[in-house]
Amino acid sequence: MADTIILEVARFSPERDSQIGYQTFEVPLRSDWMVLDALNYIKDNIDGSLTFRWSCRMGICGSCGMMVNGVPKLTCETLIAQFAPGPVRIEPLEHFPVVKDLVIDMDVFLEKLQKVRPWIVRKDDRLPAREFLQTPAQLEAFHQYSLCINCMLCYAACPVFGLDQDFVGPAALALAERYNLDSRDQGAPERTDVLSQHDGIWDCTVVGECSTVCPKGVDPSLAIQQYKLTATKEWFKTWLLPWGNK
Amino acid sequence: MATLNRSNRPLPWMVFGVGGFLVAFFFPVHIFIYGIALPLGWLPTPSYRSTLELVHYPITRIYLGILLVMAFWHAAYRLRDTVCDAFAMRQVDTIVAAACFAFALAGSIATIVALWAVP
Amino acid sequence: MPQYRQFQYKAYQPVMSPYWYFDRWPYLKFMLREMSSIFVGWFAVVILLQLNALVSGPTAYANFQHWMATPPVFIVNILSFVFICFHAITWFMLVPRVVARQVLQRPSPDVLSAAPNFGIWLVASVVVALFALRVI
Numbered sequence: 001m002a003d004t005i006i007l008e009v010a011r012f013s014p015e016r017d018s019q020i021g022y023q024t025f026e027v028p029l030r031s032d033w034m035v036l037d038a039l040n041y042i043k044d045n046i047d048g049s050l051t052f053r054w055s056c057r058m059g060i061c062g063s064c065g066m067m068v069n070g071v072p073k074l075t076c077e078t079l080i081a082q083f084a085p086g087p088v089r090i091e092p093l094e095h096f097p098v099v100k101d102l103v104i105d106m107d108v109f110l111e112k113l114q115k116v117r118p119w120i121v122r123k124d125d126r127l128p129a130r131e132f133l134q135t136p137a138q139l140e141a142f143h144q145y146s147l148c149i150n151c152m153l154c155y156a157a158c159p160v161f162g163l164d165q166d167f168v169g170p171a172a173l174a175l176a177e178r179y180n181l182d183s184r185d186q187g188a189p190e191r192t193d194v195l196s197q198h199d200g201i202w203d204c205t206v207v208g209e210c211s212t213v214c215p216k217g218v219d220p221s222l223a224i225q226q227y228k229l230t231a232t233k234e235w236f237k238t239w240l241l242p243w244g245n246k
Numbered sequence: 247m248a249t250l251n252r253s254n255r256p257l258p259w260m261v262f263g264v265g266g267f268l269v270a271f272f273f274p275v276h277i278f279i280y281g282i283a284l285p286l287g288w289l290p291t292p293s294y295r296s297t298l299e300l301v302h303y304p305i306t307r308i309y310l311g312i313l314l315v316m317a318f319w320h321a322a323y324r325l326r327d328t329v330c331d332a333f334a335m336r337q338v339d340t341i342v343a344a345a346c347f348a349f350a351l352a353g354s355i356a357t358i359v360a361l362w363a364v365p
Numbered sequence: 366m367p368q369y370r371q372f373q374y375k376a377y378q379p380v381m382s383p384y385w386y387f388d389r390w391p392y393l394k395f396m397l398r399e400m401s402s403i404f405v406g407w408f409a410v411v412i413l414l415q416l417n418a419l420v421s422g423p424t425a426y427a428n429f430q431h432w433m434a435t436p437p438v439f440i441v442n443i444l445s446f447v448f449i450c451f452h453a454i455t456w457f458m459l460v461p462r463v464v465a466r467q468v469l470q471r472p473s474p475d476v477l478s479a480a481p482n483f484g485i486w487l488v489a490s491v492v493v494a495l496f497a498l499r500v501i
Binding site (some may be wrong): 012015018019020070071095096097099105129159161163190205207208209212216222223227228 | 374375379386392398399448463
């Protein structure tokens with residue numbers, strides 16, 4: 001194994017640039033290094049102005065998502081040695097505005113997330129007298145979707161979001177489904193109004209890459225298709241049954 | 247009334263879904279026989295009379311009617327999204343959708359007319 | 366908009382290439398799958414033409430059979446076969462998973478929920494073939 005590898009890192013300075021440029025760095029190639037370690041090596045030893053987000057280094061905070069050779073990855077759990085002999089291209093997550101270098105503006109996502117009410121909604125606001133009980137089967141129904149860490153890799157992988165920024169998108173839809181399927185939740189009717197619009201589930205053309213790139217094994221693509229089925233049932237109930245439109 | 251905001255896509259989507267199954271189950275064998283095997287002479291070609299007899303059966307006509315109409319709408323639904331995605335034309339989606347669904351409607355009418363004309 | 370925003374520098378807005386599906390194989394695969402719709406439309410029209418020819422008489426039907434054997438039409442039919450089989454396989458792998466989860470209320474393995482479809486596909490093909498070739 002060669003002892004160094006070349007990184008082509010996207011650079012963008014909002015003060016100077018109107019386009020993204022690339023800068024190459026030569027970093028040591030170590031078998032136990034993640035891409036994030038290489039980026040930190042650059043920041044510590046070569047160019048302190050390189051800007052990127054990271055926090056936990058163990059794949060749970062969801063801050064260090066970047067495009068590694070064109071594929072969205074959590075850089076803290078992507079071994080750099082697999083790309084030897086290189087070069088490795090590091091870019092900010094696709095389809096998002098770039099604030100600086102590898103840092104994206106995530107407001108677009110946060111607005112969408114808020115819209116689907118990703119929390120337990122109850123019909124009455126009173127605090128329950130005791131905790132809500134749930135069987136293992138009821139937990140199993142939504143557990144997979146609750147593993148989402150909001151890292152936005154699925155948005156970077158979704159061409160529909162790239163083509164149409166109004167699309168609610170994979171993670172937000174998966175999280176909506178996570179609460180819809182939760183036996184303690186009663187907010188499904190309210191979420192339907194957001195999900196059943198054109199920009200909700202119906203924009204999805206089932207590319208399926210959101211599920212492939214998810215570092216947590218969440219399957220947003222499945223959640224969306226399932227919700228299409230639910231929305232279709234709702235639609236028929238509303239239009240065919242006189243008592244359905246409540 | 248909040249329901250007014252909801253998309254009416256469920257109806258075409260339902261047809262797209264059912265059509266997708268019918269196309270997947272029945273189209274490959276149709277293409278294989280009439281498009282590949284018979285032109286290449288891999289299989290004995292049935293006589294004109296026996297083939298005409300086949301479409302006399304009401305069951306064949308019902309089968310062909312359902313299969314073709316669903317196939318046209320399935321293709322139209324998917325073609326609309328494909329055209330919009332392939333040429334980044336989501337802003338003219340209405341025109342694309344109108345063209346695709348007009349094709350499906352024309353195909354459906356032609357199917358019914360053709361099956362009606364069978365003696 | 367928060368007030369501090371007016372002092373922020375403008376972010377870079379990425380532009381998506383209209384040819385984005387050539388960037389990565391999964392995207393190209395998706396586009397090829399969606400393009401099967403063109404061939405579904407094409408062969409539905411072919412079946413219509415066949416019906417019309419059949420009703421118009423033996424000469425018209427012989428002309429139709431001859432037309433199906435001409436190289437351009439034959440090549441398009443081969444392509445249709447490949448594309449629609451691709452559609453069938455992807456469809457059988459994806460759709461039952463959605464339905465199975467809705468019916469069973471729990472996730473089921475891909476292969477298990479897809480298997481019955483491949484069985485139905487085989488049986489349907491054999492039945493249609495027997496009728497079309499006038500074995501029955």
